[in-house]
Amino acid sequence: MVPQSAYTAFVSWVQGAKAVFLFLFAHPAAGAENRKEKKQMKLNGSQIFVEVLAEQGVDTLFGYPGGAVLNLYDELYKNSDRIHTVLTAHEQGASHAADGYARATGRTGVVLATSGPGATNLVTGIATAYMDSVPMVAFTGNVATTLLGRDSFQEAYIEGITMPITKHNYTVRRVEDLADTMRAAFRIAQQGRKGPVLVDIPKDVTAAVCEFTPKAPELIRTVTSYNEEDVKKAAEMINAAQRPVVYFGGGVRSAAGCQPLRDLLEKAGMPATYTLMAAGVLSYGEPHNLGLLGMHGCYTANKAIDEADLVIAVGTRFSDRVALNPDTFAKRAKIIQIDIDPSELGKNVAVDLSLTGDASYILQAILPYVEKTEHKLWMEQIRQWQKNDYKPVDSDTELKPHQMIAEICRQAGPEAVYVTDVGQHQMWAAQYLHHTKSRGFLTSGGLGTMGFGYGAAIGAQMALGRDARVIMLTGDGSFHMNLNEGCTAVSYGLPIITVIFNNQVLGMVRQWQTTFYGKRYSDTDPHRHTDFVKVAEGFGAKGYRATTPEEFKAAFADAMKQQGPSWIDCRIGKDEKVLPMIPGGGDINDIIME
Structure with missing residues (x-):
């Protein structure tokens, strides 16, 4: 039998050899004269930047070059076969492009901008991603570490500027910290409630050299802190309800999957309404789909929430565009709230039961305890209300x-x-x-x-x-x-x-x-x-x-x-209106239909 210590040493040697082989394979142009340096994994900050991007599966980077990021762009040029760079007209456009990339795929969007105005031009895009929980990593260049805090040309304290609109942000002051900081940024962007992370890299860090060790991307941990008793209690509340409604938001789209929501609606025979951020999760015309909820939501969806005896809020935060009057929102109902972010539970509207975790996993846990039901009377009532939904007037001559x-x-x-x-x-x-x-x-x-x-x-x-x-x-x-x-x-x-x-x-x-x-x-x-x-x-x-x-x-x-x-x-006509409309602070009784 091989001693455990010897076995462990052998495995470590094999893993190390594999890492070196993979790195060398990724750099086929390396000549014999620098082969020794490559084996020692000595890289500058710009090379580390590209290696970690590739390591994290990044294939597209949106951005705009400038003095503080010239080293990074030079290295990206050398690795254009691995990472595709997209030059936009403005850094704000680049930040929105990284956001759109992430929303369309679920992968982390990446944007790169230079220091000063380049970095500050990202702010609106970062804030947009933050408010909608979109995974994005924004990289900014900055002046050299020796010039930080001296009002240097094109210097901005972007870490402080973006602190309220990021999940986390960093300024990398040592090249030795660059790789692990970037890895942490990608992990944080995707873990728990998704969102943007900013990494600010001074120019001298992009040129400095240190040893680099490749690593596989970290496994993203699933956030789940609910317990079995809460799961059973939620199912009991669903089984006891006569007029249940599911109200869901963008957290369902960001969850591990949308199918458990559809399974719950089918099994419990109940309708669902959604926020703007969740449009598309239920297909148009599905029998359980009541349509958009809130200020410009349809009459039936708002009426159903008002008359419900149970509201299951999934991946949503009761924003002021939905719960326009928190004191009267779902006033007849008990409320179950499911969200991955515990800070959102009961924040805007008081709830009777809350469960923290990925919506998909929580709904899967609840499903076995839910009884097969149809709620025929409730659905018949909803069909009657749908006859009163706002119906715009067609035209053969004007654009509507x-x-x-x-x-x-x-x-x-x-x-x-x-x-x-x-x-x-x-x-x-x-x-x-x-x-x-x-x-x-x-x-x-x-x-x-x-x-x-x-x-x-x-x-x-x-x-x-x-x-x-x-x-x-x-x-x-x-x-x-x-x-x-x-x-x-x-x-x-x-x-x-x-x-x-x-x-x-x-x-x-x-x-x-x-x-x-x-x-x-x-x-x-x-x-x-x-x-x-x-x-x-x-x-x-x-x-x-x-x-x-x-x-x-x-x-x-x-x-x-x-x-x-x-x-x-x-x-189109300048007097075309978005109807129906519930004024801010109002409820279904204040709805404007014409």
């Missing part, structure tokens, strides 16, 4: 948002991925898109970032490939903020179709001014004369203009044939 979206769905098909900016078009998209994919609707929910859409669409298209169908829905107000990324879409030949709901006003704010501010339209009519068709052509994209349903149908059909990006300027 709901008809445009129906035509988009018909032509783009069930596998399309839809990306939105923020405003009226975003709400129309959430209301009328025929969602069939859990990651098929990408939008800025928590922060509500105008200008999010085009960068995110670029990230999604890059992640999914040119054969994927990505549709970007925007308003003229939002699109003006980041339409400069049109040059990025053209440069990379991305067939993104952009549909501009152009009412020539800031529609959502104007709608509020109409309803609550006596039609005092303060700075919501910008009097812009932008010709989006000419701007598209100036970038090298295909431009269309549509003023009637027939023109839009033809324009969209032609855009579907293009190999590069297309913009369709759709002229």
Whole structure:
């Protein structure tokens, strides 16, 4: 028998030899003259940066070069066969692209920017990812460690700036700490409630040399702190309910899987409603799907929550756009809340039972204890309420948002991925898109970032490939903020179709001014004369203009044939409204339907 100590030593030797072999194999160009150095794994910070990215499975990096990150970009150039870099028009666009990449795939998005203004231009994108729990790692360059804190050229204290909008952030002051700091960033971005992490790397760290040891990516631990008694109690509450409703949010999309939610709805025979961040988890037209909940949610969904005797809140935080009045939200119901983040439990609305952990695993644990039920009377009542849902009026001559979206769905098909900016078009998209994919609707929910859409669409298209169908829905107000990324879409030949709901006003704010501010339209009519068709052509994209349903149908059909990006300027009425609407602080009794 081989002694245990000898066996352990042998295994360690084999693992070490394997690591060295893998590293050398990844660097076939290494000559005999530096073979000894490679065996010792001596690398500079830029080489370590690339090695850890590859180690973590990163295949695409979005960003913009600058002085503080020249060493990093030089090394990325040498490794372009391993990691694809995408140059955007602006660092904010790069951050949104990394975000869109992550939302479309579930993988961690990566963005790189230089110091000072390059780093601060990422802030809005990082905050957007933070509010929507999107896994992203942002790398920024900085001045050399000897210049930190001296108001040096293009210096910014980005670690302090981003502290409130990241899960964690770091400034790497020693090259010896770089690899493990990067590894920790990728782990933190994905573990528990997902979110962005920032790593700031001074320029001298990218040039300094130290020993490097390859490591496999860490296994992400599943957060579960619920107990069996709570699981049984939740099932008992579900079995006892006569009017149950599941209300779920983006945490379901981020969970290990969505199927346990569908299994629960089927087994317990109960309906479900969702937040903006969870649109698409349930396919359009599913019998259990009540539609969107909250300020611009449908009447039936809001009425069902108001009349329910049990609400099972899964992966959602009772935001002020859903629980508009926390004191009256689901006032007749007991509430079970399931969330991976314990800080969200009972934070906005008092709950009767809370369970912490990945929604998928908790629902799987509950399912065996749930009785097979149909709740026929409750579902019949819901069908009656659905007769009162808001129904927009069609037109044969004017462009109507709901008809445009129906035509988009018909032509783009069930596998399309839809990306939105923020405003009226975003709400129309959430209301009328025929969602069939859990990651098929990408939008800025928590922060509500105008200008999010085009960068995110670029990230999604890059992640999914040119054969994927990505549709970007925007308003003229939002699109003006980041339409400069049109040059990025053209440069990379991305067939993104952009549909501009152009009412020539800031529609959502104007709608509020109409309803609550006596039609005092303060700075919501910008009097812009932008010709989006000419701007598209100036970038090298295909431009269309549509003023009637027939023109839009033809324009969209032609855009579907293009190999590069297309913009369709759709002229809609400035008085088109997003309905229904419940004012902030109101409830179902305050709903506006016309």
